[in-house]
Amino acid sequence: MKPVLGAALTLDMLAxxxxWMxxxxxxxxxxxxxxxxxxxGDLATPLARAKTLIDGLTGRIGIHGPYIGFSIDSADPDIALIVQARMLKALEVCEAxxxxxxxxxxxxxxxxxGNQQVSEHDALSQIERVRYTLGPVLKRAEDIGVGLVLENIEDIDPAARCRMVxxxxxxxxxxxxxxxxxxYAHFSCGAPPVDTYVMAAGKRLDHVHLQDSDGFADRHWHPGDGPLNWHAIFAALHALPKMPRLxxxxxDLRHVTRGAANLAALGLAQ
Incomplete structure (x- = not known):
């Protein structure tokens, strides 16, 4: 059976x-x-609106966590605590x-x-900085049944996130x-092709953002409007023990169903 596509939407676009959802x-x-x-801010109003909009949906619900202006591996302990607080606040949203x-x-x-290829200490110290920031966040996520998924941003090595996880x-x-x-990592930075990221993650892969790009910039085009080899990507996805959220x-959120139609026309999803 072809996998069912979901979408990343603001509340306005969900409305x-x-x-379709x-x-x-x-x-x-x-x-x-x-x-x-x-x-x-005051979360009461957006949470109330979100609850109304998701009422009746039969798919799983997730959120994009905070990321603007920081990294989860900050070496400044004061900044790390701010990041930690942001993440914990977002988990309150998940719970609600x-x-x-x-x-x-x-x-x-x-x-x-590059640095991690020549220094084992560099990779290990980054992992420990992330552990410092995310330790209480992961514990809270475990307690309330929320899964955190680590999205590649500039990752050139498809296995680097896997080692961190x-x-x-x-x-x-x-x-x-x-x-x-x-x-982008493949075209501009010499990383392996996109389907190898699926293979490297294997059973760890629980979530996929589907977007197309020429690799020059972070385009976020509709799947099928760019050069990505969607047949190879979906073949790798189907080889996994479990299909991740797609x-x-x-x-172009107003026409988000365009990418769904493109993938459906390729016989890959619905």
Missing amino acids: LHRD LSAPRDLEIQSFCLPHVLN LGATQMVIHSPITSWDH DALKSPALKVSLDTGHAQ ILEVD
């Missing part, structure tokens, strides 16, 4: 596409609670909405990639893949 058990990733001013997944950003950069040893932490980010994440 626009609610009928109701048409099948489509997984939802809410992208309105990752902004600092939202998490720092019954969300079971939260996307967070990988701290691994192209700079790190394995080292942190939390059942609440798995791997996310953004296909457009992987294409989330369309595009800039």
